[in-house]
Amino acid sequence: MAALPPTLEWERELAAQGYTLVGGCDEVGRGALAGPVSVGLVVINAATAAELPGVKDSKLLRGPVRQALVPAIQAWAQAHAVGHASAAEIDAVGLMAALRLAGTRALAAVAAELLPGYVILDGNHDWLSVPVQPELVFAGTPAGADSGASMTVRTRIKADLTCLSVAAASVLAKVERDAMMVELAQEFPQFGWDGNKGYATAAHRAAIAGHGPTGFHRRTWRLT
Template sequence: MAASPTLEWERELAAQGYKFVAGCDEVGRGSLAGPVSVGVVIIDAATATELPGVKDSKLLRVPVRQALVPAIIDWAAASAVGHSTPAEIDAFGLVAALRLAGSRALAQAAATLIPDFVILDGNQDWLSEPEVDLFTAAMAGGAAEPAPWAIQTRIKADLTCLSVAAASVLAKVERDAMMTELSGAFPVFGWDSNMGYGTAAHRAAIVEHGPTDHHRKSWRLV
């Protein structure tokens, strides 16, 4: 059994002077339908205590995840979930859509508390704005303002960092609720069980009924 995530890394950051640390994780990256969603949980890394029961959302049963949400919200100094729609994924690409969803979540959480540091699960920094050359920046009227927080990727942070695991739970529960609600209008796709992912039954339903506006039409759906 995998060890539960801890606050070890968050406390190391606090010792380096980063008081408010945000854990950030995404869900829905590989789905054929529905949004890509990003959860953010900001904590006071110097004073936060461990939160029992929280793990990477994929390791928790549905009722356990749902029951943890109020505790996570109470535990966090600030939290939010942001989304990018299938249309935005099709228009801008997945990485830009992840950035958009993450920026929305951070903007919402930062309205309560601005983090000093963001821990991003994985090895790809999809949250930072891409660097542009000087000519492009000049044509755009100047370079974009840098984010007021540092960002660091951390592989398997959802398994080891408690703030990131908590963010994954918030994102998963909120996105699953959205897909379950959509399933009521489109029951043939089984979104209340597959959450938009590419199961054989979901792909067969796309072949039979065609894609909806909630599908990522730029993707290979069948």
């Protein structure tokens, strides 16, 4: 039996509570060996937004379908952005801090237009909010890495499967990050990034063992 598509049920519940502008947020690239972590953010008017047929968690869609959905998602959203944190930044500050850095960049990109009052974050760990003790968690991090989101952030497990705004954010992040990896593959064809997108395939690990890591690999990770 096919899974039900994501809906605006939770977003509309939030609108009824007074949160008109709601953001859906999701990351891609967390488990890759190379390339950035990327965070998509889609802000909607939760009181007036219509359903958006065809949008699902990006992992459930073929590449051409994801790409075709991007213009519709961008037109549907009140604001949207994708933020990235590089492999070098992941090595420098750790994955959770890098996710916050990428998310902060996405928030900064939409801030010129508007900011949501509430963000639905996929998963069970809030890596987006302002840390309680930033001086302990982020000592020596790049500028801006410890800022985080100051609005209400709530995690929801499998939100990319159930919340339409989060699914839309996952599509934008996946398409943008994949395009970055395809472009990098032209410079480093031996790693097959146009196919594996930097993830840990056997062929990718073998290529790292044979050629050594690049500046786009996460050198603090077990690469081979």
